[in-house]
Amino acid sequence: MARFNKTEHLRQNIEAIKVAIELEKTGNEATPQQKEILQAYSGFGAIKEVIDPLPKEGGKQTALTPLIEELQTFLRENTANDKEYKRYMDGIKDSVMTAFYTPPVIVEALAGTLKDKGIEPKRFLDPSAGTGVFSDSFRTISPDSEITCFEKDPVTGIILKHLSPNDNIRMQGYETIEPKY
Helix, strand or coil: CCCCCCCHHHHHHHHHHHHHHHHCCCCHCCCCCHHHHCCCCCCCCCCCHHHCCCCCCCCCCCCCCCCCHHHHHHHCCCCCCHHHHHHHHHHHHHHHCCCCCCCCCHHHHHHHHHHCCCCCEEEECCCCCCCCCCCHHHHHHHHCCCCEEECCCCHHHHHHHCCCCCCEEEEEEEHCCCCCC
């Protein structure tokens, strides 16, 4: 089994964020190559270094310091203002402690079991969608289902939006859902 490599995952996350923000700016739909980059996004759950402030000049740096600087610089240069930058960085930092990305093999097993039982959801609600692993798997057993995804983290939300352009993506916490949805 391969070991988790923080540097590799942080690099993939940065590249996915760059693609998502570029797609936001241009309004284009993701190409297959861009979708592949977006799908490599794994969140920041195991990269706690993004929480800590960057070391001052001469301070102790790690192998991740240049990547964290790159991430912060990219977001600062590609957000409308300090408030939006802070919202993105706060989402990233919050996700360190709260994000969990369910392995696709587990979700595929769940979807396969439902299919084997003859259950085809017509409406599907994912309260914490991440990059859309659940909606992708359930779409295979029920291609015409209406899918609504909630994703609280703004960075993950824009990535999801470009991975699943035909789904109803709501970039807000599930706790905000209106009664009788």
